[in-house]
Ligand SMILES: Nc1ncnc2c1ncn2[C@@H]1O[C@H](COP(=O)(O)OP(=O)(O)OP(=O)(O)O)[C@@H](O)[C@H]1O
C-alpha cells in the first residue's frame with residue numbers, strides 16, 4: 001500500500017475510539033469560544049453597521065474600523081490581545097481568543113447587516129415615517145426585523161468561518177479541538193490519522209451549525225409562506 | 226367651512242431640477258381633491274411635501290391654521306395627523322394584516338393593545354377584510370393589500386388622507402374595490418387629496434380637480450365643470466389624451 005507509512009485505517013479506528021473523550025472536551029471549548037465570539041461579534045457588528053449608516057462622520061469611523069480589522073490577520077489580533085497586553089492585564093486564553101474572534105468577525109458581520117438593511121425597500125421606511133414613527137422606531141420595528149431575516153444566510157456562512165477560525169486558538173494553547181489534535185500528534189506520531197479525525201470533528205460541527213441556520217431561516221420565513 | 230391645509234408658493238428642487246413651482250393650494254375640511262397630470266409633473270412630490278417626507282425649499286404649508294416648519298415643529302407629530310397611502314402599498318411584510326394596522330397606534334400613540342386590536346379589527350371589517358386579520362400580506366391580492374394600507378393609515382385617526390396613485394399598481398379587475406373603499410371614506414367626510422389616473426373617480430367623487438403640468442398648477446375647478454368645461458388649452462389637450 002502506497003500510503004502504508006502515512007495512513008493506516010486500523011490506527012485511525014483505534015485512535016478514533018481512544019481519543020474521543022479528549023476531542024469531545026476540545027469540541028466543547030471550540031463551541032464555547034465560537035458561541036461567545038459570535039454573540040459579541042453580532043452586537044459589535046450591529047453597532048458598526050448603524051455607525052456606517054447614520055451620518056458621514058460615523059461612517060468614516062466605521063470604515064476605518066472595518067478596514068483595520070479586515071486588513072489584519074486574525075492570528076495577529078489574537079496575539080496582540082493575549083501577549084500584547086500581558087504587561088497591563090492578563091486575559092485568559094479563552095477570553096483573548098473569544099474577544100479577538102468577536103472583533104474580527106464584527107467587521108464582516110457589520111458589512112452583512114449594512115447590506116441587509118440597505119436592501120430593504122425604501123418604501124418601508126417611508127410607510128413607517130408616514131405613520132408618525134420616529135427614525136429610531138422605524139429602524140427598530142420595521143427595518144431591522146426584515147433585515148435580520150435577510151442576514152441569516154450570510155451570517156450562517158460567517159459563523160461557519162468563525163467556527164473553523166477558532167482553531168487558531170491552538171497557537172495560544174487553548175485546549176480546544178485543534179490544540180487537542182496537536183497534543184495527540186506529538187504524543188503518538190499518528191499524524192495523518194489524528195489530523196483526519198480532528199477534521200471530521202470540525203466537519204460534524206459545521207454540519208450541525210448549518211442545520212441550525214437552516215432551521216432558523218425556515219422559522220423566520222413564516223411571512224413569505 | 227374649516228380650512229384644513231393651505232399651501233402658499235411652495236417650491237421644491239432636486240438638485241438642478243425645479244420640480245414644484247409656486248404651488249398654491251387650499252383644501253377645506255371634508256373636501257376631496259384629485260390631482261392629475263402627466264408622469265413627472267410633480268404630483269407625488271406635492272403629496273410628499275405635505276407630510277414632510279420631502280422638505281420644501283420655499284413657501285408655506287399651513288395645517289389646521291398653523292404654519293408648519295421643520296425647525297419649529299415635531300414632524301413626527303404632524304405626520305400622525307396626515308395619513309398616506311402609497312402606490313405600492315408598502316405594507317410591513319413581517320407582520321400580519323392586523324399587526325400592520327395596530328403597529329402605529331400602539332408604538333406611536335401608546336394605545337393599549339386591547340383597544341388597538343378592537344379598533345384595528347373594526348377598521349379591517351370596514352374595508353371588507355374581516356376574514357384576513359391573521360394573514361400575512363404576501364397572501365393578499367393587490368386590492369386587498371391596498372385596503373389594508375388604507376386601514377393602517379386610518380388607524381392613526383388622521384385629519385387628512387393623502388393617496389398617491391392608490392390603484393395604479395393594481396390589476397384592472399381589482400381597481401373597483403379600492404375605489405369603493407375610498408368613496409365610502411369620502412362620503413363619511415374624510416378630507417382627501419388623491420393623485421390618480423382614474424378620471425371617472427375624479428369626476429364622480431372629487432369636489433375639486435387640479436391639473437398639474439411641469440411643476441405648476443395649470444387649472445383648478447369643481448370636478449364636473451373641470452371635466453366638462455376645461456378652460457385652459459393645456460388641460461383640454463391632456464384630457465383629450467386620457468379620456
Ligand atoms: N428624490 C428625488 N430625487 C431626484 N429627483 C426626483 C426625486 N423625486 C422626484 N424626482 C423628480 O421630480 C420630478 C417629479 O416627480 P414626481 O414623482 O413628483 O412626479 P409625478 O407627477 O408623481 O409622476 P408619476 O405620475 O410618474 O408618479 C420627476 O422628474 C422626478 O424624476
Ligand SMILES: [Mg+2]
Nearest residue numbers: 268269270389
Ligand atoms: Mg408619482
